[in-house]
Amino acid sequence: MSTYVSRFCDGDKDQKDLLGGKGANLAEMTNLDLPVPPGFTITTQACRAYMRDGHVPPELRVEVTLAVREIEDALGRRLGDFHEPLLVSVRSGAKFSMPGMMETVLNIGLNDASVKGLTEFSGDERFAWDSYRRLIQMFGKTVLGIDGDLFAEALDERKTAVGARSDVDLTAQDLRILVHTFKEIVVEQTGREFPQHPREQLDMAIEAVLDSWNTDRARLYRRRERIPHDLGTAVNVVSMVFGNLGETSGTGVCFTRDPATGESGVYGDYLPNAQGEDVVAGIRNTLPLSELELLDPVSYDALRQAMRRLETHYRDLCDIEFTIENGKLWLLQTRVGKRTAAAAFRIATALVDESLLTMDEAITRCSGDRLSQLLFPRFDPAAAKQLLTRAMPASPGAAVGEIVLDNAQALERTAAGARVVLVRRETNPDDLQGMIVADGVLTARGGKTSHAAVVARGMGTCAVVGAEELDVDVARGEVRVRGQVLRAGDTIAIDGATGEVFRGEVPVVDSPVMVYVADGLDAGLAAATDDEARALVTSVDRVLRHADAVRRMQVRTNADTAEDARRARDRGAQGVGLCRTEHQFLGERRTYVERLVLADDDASRQAALDALLPLQREDFVALLDAMDGLPTTIRLIDPPLHEFLPDRTELAVRVATAKEPDPQDVALLAAVERMHEQNPMLGLRGVRLGLVLPGLFAVQVRAVAEATVQLRAAGRDPRPEIMVPLVGSVRELQLVREEAERVLAEVGAESGTTLELPIGCMIELPRAALTAHRIAEEADFFSFGTNDLTQTTWGFSRDDVERAFFADYLQNGVLTISPFDTLDADGVGALVRAGAAGGRATKPGLHLGVCGEHGGDPESIHFFDQVGLDYVSCSPFRVPIARLEAGRAAV
Template sequence: MAPAGRCSQRVFAFGKGRSEGDKSMKNLLGGKGANLAEMSRIGLSVPPGFTVSTEACREYNEEGGKHLPNGLWEEILEALGKVEENMGARLGDPSRSLLLSVRSGAAVSMPGMMDTVLNLGLNDEVVVGLAMKSGERFAYDSYRRFLDMFGNVVMGIPHSLFEEKLEALKMAKGIKTDTDLTATDLQELVAQYKNVYLESKREQFPTDQKRQLYLAVVAVFDSWNCPRAKKYRSINRIKGLKGTAVNVQCMVFGNMGDTSGTGVLFTRNPSTGEKKLYGEFLINAQGEDVVAGIRTPQDLDTMKKCMPEAYNELVKNCEILERHYKDMMDIEFTVQEKRLWMLQCRTGKRTGRGAVKIAVDMVKEGLVDTRTVIKMVEPIHLDQLLHPQFEDPSMYKDKVIARGLPASPGAAVGQVVFTADDAEKWHGQGLTVILVRTETSPEDVGGMHSAEGILTARGGMTSHAAVVARGWGKCCVSGCSDLTIIEANKVVLIGDKTIHEGDWISLNGSTGEVILGKQALTPPALSGDLETFMSWVDEIRKLKVMANVDTPDDARIARKNGAEGIGLCRTEHMVSNAIVFGTFFSSDERIKVVRQMIVAPNSEQRHRALDLLLPYQRSDFQGIFHAMDGLPVIIRLLDPPLHEFLPEGNLGDIVSQLALDTGTKEEQVLSTVEKLSEVNPMLGFRGCRLGISYPELTEMQARAIFEAAIIMSNQGIKVFPEIMVPLIGTPQELKHQTDLIRKTAQKVFSEMGTSISYKVGTMIEVPRAALIADEIAEQAEFFSFGTNDLTQMTFGYSRDDVGKFLPIYLLKGILQNDPFEASELIKVAVERGRKSRPDLEIGVCGEHGGEPSSVAFFAQVGFNYVSCSPFRVPIARLAAARVVV
C-alpha cells in the first residue's frame, strides 16, 4: 500500500490512441511523460511506451538507490509486455525485435540536464535480425550509437573514448562525415566500442536486454542527483520536485536512409516571436544528433522539399498543439520511411523579445485573453529586454571577424575563456567573459551561467548551447564554422586572426556576428509590443510600483519605466556622490561644505555649514519633484555614519586633508575624527541618532524639502513629499524627529506664505521596531521596510561579509536560499501597525522590492507598494500582476 499522499500506480502506459495519464499529471509523470500521454490522448502519432513516475524516483532515492523499489521491476515488465503486444515485437527477439528509448523527464524542463539512451535492446544476435530487415548499415549504425550512449550514461564511460575511436576510423578511411561510413566500417566500429568497455570498466557490455533496461532505468534515476543536474536546479532555483520520471518508448528511426530523418522545432520563432515554424531537420539521423549539436542541421525547408506529406502533417499537428495548449510549443519528431512520429512536446522556452511578441499576437488572434498572457511572460523575460544592446551596429562592421547562427539575441562583451571552469573562476574575480567552445555539453552549465555570452563552433539553433542560453537570456552565437579552437594553447583561430585567452570580443546574438574588441552597449527602451503588454500588466496589478532614486536623471528613467512615485530618495547619496558615487554632487565646494559640517566643534559652526549646504539640497529636491510631477516622493533623511563622508587614507592623511578642506586646525580635526571612529559603525552613530544628536541636521533637510516643494508647487508642479526617518527603534526616537520636522514645516509655510500636504513616516529596519510596530504607527503615517538592515540585525549576518560563509550554508542545506529577507517579522509589523493605524501605508525599499518572488510575498501580506531600482520597475510591475492572476 502506498504511503499517505502518494499514488499507488507507478507505471503509466501511453500510445496508439490510449493513455493512462494526461497533461495535468506533470508532477507525477514529469513534463515529458505528461505531454506524451496528452498527445496520445488527442490522437497524434506517438510511439507506444510507458512512464515510470517521479514517485518511484523518490522512493528509489529514499531507499538509498542502487536497486529499484520493491515490486517496481515487475510493474515495468508488465507495461513492457503491453508495448510488445501493441507493436507485434519482443525485446530480445532477433526476428521481430523491439528496440526502446529510455529518457528522463522532470516536472520542470531541464534541457540537457538528464541522460538519454536510444536503441536499447541491441546485441550481437538482434543486430543481425535487424540488418536482415532494415539493412546492414542502418543496423550497425544503431548498434554503435547504443554502445556509445549506454556506455556513457549507464556505465559512466567518458563519451570522448568512443568519439576518439570514431574520429580515428574516419581519418583512416579518409572520410569526413559519419554518414560516409559503410556497413563494414560500422561493424569494425562496433567491435572497437565493445573493447572500450573492457579497457575502461574491465567488464563486458551487458548483452541481456532486460538487464540493459533495468540498468538504464536506474541510471536515469541516478542522473537526478548528478552534479550537473543539481547545479542546474541550483542556478534556476528549482525546488520541491520529487525526482525525474523515466519514459520508455519503442524506437522509431530517423536513420533508415534518405526517406527518414529527425528534427526539432518551435511553433513560433523563440527569439523574435514571429508566427512561423522555426526549427531544424537532419536527413538520415537520430534525434540526439540535432539536440546535442553533433551535426549542423538544415532548416525545415529541406523537409518540405524531401518529405512533403510528412511535412504537411507536421504543420497540421503544430496547429493542433498550439490550439490545445494555448502556447508556443517546442516539438521533437522523427520521420521513419516517410511516416511522421511525434516524440515530445512541451511549452517552448523563449527570449524576452519572443515572449512578449507571442503574448501580444496570441491575444490579437483570440487564442488567449490578457490575463492568461500575464503568466506566459516571466519576469526574467523582461529582465532580458532591459539588458544592453549595441549602441550603433554600423560602427563595428569592419571589425566583424566571423558569423555564426544567431542562437540567442542580445549583445555581450567580454574576455575570451575556453573552459567552463575558467569562466566560473574569472567571473568570481569580477571579470566579464565570453565562453568559447567547440560545442557545449551539460557539464559546461556552470561556466555558461557565469559567462556574459557563449560562442560555439558547432551546433545549430536548437543545440544545447542555444536552448540553455535562450532560457537564461544570454547572448549566444552557435555553429560558427570559421572557428578553429586549440584549447590546449588557449587560442582560437578565425581566418587570419588569432584570439588568445583574455582578449576582448563582442557577440551580436541577434545577427550571429563575432566582433573584435569591446563595443559600446546601450540599454533598450520600452516600446511597441512591450508597451502594449505592460498596459495589460498595469490593468491587472493592484500593488503600486515605485523606484529608488538619488538624482533627477534617475527619477526620469524611473518614470519612463512606469514608476508611480519615488519610494526611496537617499539624501546621503546627494551629499556623497563625489566621494562614493562619482556623479551629481561633484563640485569641490559641496564636498568642503559637507566636511565643514562634520568637523564643526559646536552647533553654531554646524549651522553655518548647513546653511551653505541647504541651497544644494533644495536644488536637488526641486529637480526630483519636477521629474515626478503629480507623483509621491519619499525622501529618507541622512542615514549612514558620518565617517563615510570623510576622505580615504591613513589617519594622518585624513586629518591633513580635512584641515585643508575646512580651514580647521589639525588638532581639532583629529579630535573629531577619533570621536567618529566606531567598532561597528552599521549599528552605531547613524540614522535618526544623527538627527537627534544634531537637530540642526534634520531641520536643514526638512527645510530644503519643504522650500523645494513650495517653489515647484508655485511653478504648477504637483508635489507630494513624504519624509522618512531612518533606523527607528523606539517610539520616542520617531516622536523627537517628527516633532522637529512638523515644527520646521510650520516655519517654512509661515515664511513662504503658503503650505503643502506632506507625510512623515519611518523605515522599519530594526527588529525591535517591527515588534512594537503598533506603537511606532501612532506617530508614523507610513512604513517602509528596509529588508537589508532588517535581515542583518535579525540573523546577525553582515551583508558585506556574508559571502565568506553563505555559499557553504547553501551547499550544506543549512539555508535554502539567500537569507536577506525577514518574512515573519514583516508579517508581525504589518499586522500590528495596521491594528494601530488601519490606513497605514506600507511598502518596501530594500533590494527585495524588485525581486519577483519577494514581490509576491509583499502583495500577499498587504503592502501598498514596492520600490526598486529604476531599471527593475517593469519587472516589479509584471511580478505584481502575476500575483493577481
C-alpha cells in the same frame, strides 16, 4: 494502482512534478491522440525513493515488467526477440528542463540474437549492426562508466583501416567487427561481458539515468538555475522508432513559430534517413522543414496538423521532435519552446491577436527579467572580445571607455569628449562626480549593495564590482590584472549583465525598447531600424499598458535628484518612494556633513546647520517640482558615518609622516578617532544621529517645508512626505515627530499656510517590524527598508558578505540566491508580513510601501503584492520592470 510507473495514457501536461516535463508532455500528446510511440514514465517519486534508500524500490521492478508487457502486446514485438524485437529508449526528464545535463540510453533490447531479428524486421543489416554498436557505445559510457574516448578511438581506427571518411561509409561487416571490438573494451574495462539480457540492460539503464540526477554537472547546473536538488528526475521508457530505415524515413525538429522573432510559420530542420543523434551531432547538413513537403507530402501534412493542434492546445509556441519511420510520423517530444526575450513579447501579443490568449494571460507570458534584457545596450554578441576578468554584475548595461582612476581624470577626459570607465579600488562619496560622468564603474572591492552598486543602479550606470583580481594603483596610474598592465587612458569594456571585463573596444548596440520606455511610443518606433524591431516596440507597449491597467500596486522610484526623478517619471513612476538625502551630500558637499558631525560646540554646529539649509531647500524645490502632483518621500539623513568622514588610516598616516603635522589634521584625526565605530552600519545612523545631533533633522524638515511653501506660491502642487530612517522604537519616532511638527508649524506660521505633511518611517530593523503596532501610533505611513532588514535579520554585513562567503553558501546550498537580490520570503518576508499586519492592526488604512532594492526585483514584487503593500519603489531604470511585474502579480 502503480506507485512508481505511469503509462502515457494515464498522465497529463500538468503533472510535471511527478512525470517531469518530457513525460507530462508525452502523456498529453498521447491523450490528444497524436502519434506517440507507446511508453511509460517512471515517476520522480521513484527517483526520490532511490536517492533516499540508495537502491531502486523493489515494487518498481514489478511495475516496469507490467508496463513493458503492455507495450509488447500493443506493438506485437518483444524485447530481445529473434524476429521482431522491441527496442526502447530510456530518457531522463526532470520537471525543469536541464538540457544535456542528464543521461539517455537508446536501443535497449539489442543483443547478439535480436540484432538478427532487427535485420530481418528492417531488411537492413547495416542499420541493425549500427544500432547495436551505438547501444554498446552509449551503454558502455553512460551505464558502465567506461571512458567514451575508448569507443571513439576504436571507431576512428576502424574507419582508417577501411578508408571510410565518415561513419556512414562503414559497411555492415565493418560494424559487426566494431561491435566485437566494443564488447572487448567492455570486458577489458569492467571485467564482465556486455549484458545480453534485455531486461538487465533496461534495469541498469534506468538506474544509470536515476544516478545522472546527481552528477557534478547536473548539480552545478541546478545551482545556477536555482532548481532544488530534491526534486529528482523522471525516466521515460519509450519504444524506439527509426528514422534511418531508408529514404521514406527521417527525423527532425520544428517550432510552431519562429522562436527568435515570434513570427508564425513553418520553422525547423529535417534530415532524411537519420536518427535524432545525427541531427544533434551535426554530421550531415539538415534540410529546411519546408523541403519535407516535397519529399513526403503526406507526413508533412500530418506534421503541420500536429503542430497546429499542439499550438492550439498549449496556446503557446511549441517545439517538437519527430521521426518518420517508413512514411509514418511519430512525435517523440514536445514542450512549450524556449524563446528570446523579444519573441516572448511578440508571441504573447500575436496570440492575443489570434484570439488564443487574453491580455491578462499575455502579460503573464512576459516577465520583468525578459523586459530588462530588452532595455540595456549590450555588447555585440558577434564581436571578438578579450576577457580580462570576471566579477559581480552590479548594475546592468554595457560600457566601453578609457580607464580613469579618479574624479579629476573623469571630468577632464569627458570634458574633452571621451567616454570613460571609472576604475576604483572601492568608491566613496567623493567619487560621485566621476560616477556621474562615467559610462561605467568598475571596482575591485564591494558587493551588490555597496555604495558603488546602489548609486550606479540609481543612475542607470553600468557597474561591475568586487573584481578582486584587479590591482588598482592610482599613484602609478595603472591597473594590473592577471599579469597585464593597463594604464589610465587605455580602453576597457565592462558588461553589467555578466560581470565580464574586457580589454579594448567592444561594439555596443542600442535598444529601441529603451528609447520607447524613456521617450514614448513614437520615439521608440522611430529608433527601431526594421519591421521586426517596430513590431517588438509595439508589443512591449501593449503589454506594459495592460500591466498598468490591471495592477493594484503603485510603482514609485528611488530618486535623490530632480534629474533621476524626471527620468523615472518619464518611465511611468507614480511618485518618489525614497529620496536618500545623504546622497545629496556626496562629492564636494561632503564637508558640510563632516563639519556638522565633527562640530564640538554649539556655535560651530549652528554654523554648519545654517550652511545646510539653503542647499537642502534648493534640492527639495528641484525634486518636488520634478515630481509635481505626485507623492515624494524624503528621508531624513541616514549616513553611515564612515562614508562621510575622512579615512582614519589615511589621516593617521598623514599626521604621523608629516614633519610638522597640520594642526587641522590633528584635530580632525582626534575627532575621527572619537567617532570611530567598529560596526558603522549598526552604529550612529538614521534616527539615532538625528536624536544625538540636535538640529540636524529640524533643518531638513525646515528645508522641506520652505520648499513646499515656495512651490505652492508658484502655483505648483508639491506633495512631500517625511520619512524617518532606522527606527527601532516608537519613542524614537515620537521624538522626531514632535520636533518635525514644531518646525512645520513654525514655517506654516511664518508663511501663513498650513503644512500637514505626512510623517512616517522606515521599517528596516527586526524590532521595528515586531513592534509595528506601536510604531504605527506615530506613523502616517511605513516603508520597508529591506536592505537593512535583510542585513539585520540575517546578521550579514551588506557591504562585505557577497565577497566574504556567499560563494560558499551558494555552493553548499545554504542560499540559492543572494537575499539582497531576492527577498528571503521565509525569514525577512515574515518580518515584512508582521510589520504590515502590525501597522494595519493599529491603523487599518496605513499606507505601506517598500523602498529596499527588492522593490525592483520581479520575484520579490510578487511577494509584496501578496502581503498587500500599496507600492514598490525602485531605481528609475527598473520602473518599467516593476510596472510589468506588479501587473503580472495582479492577474
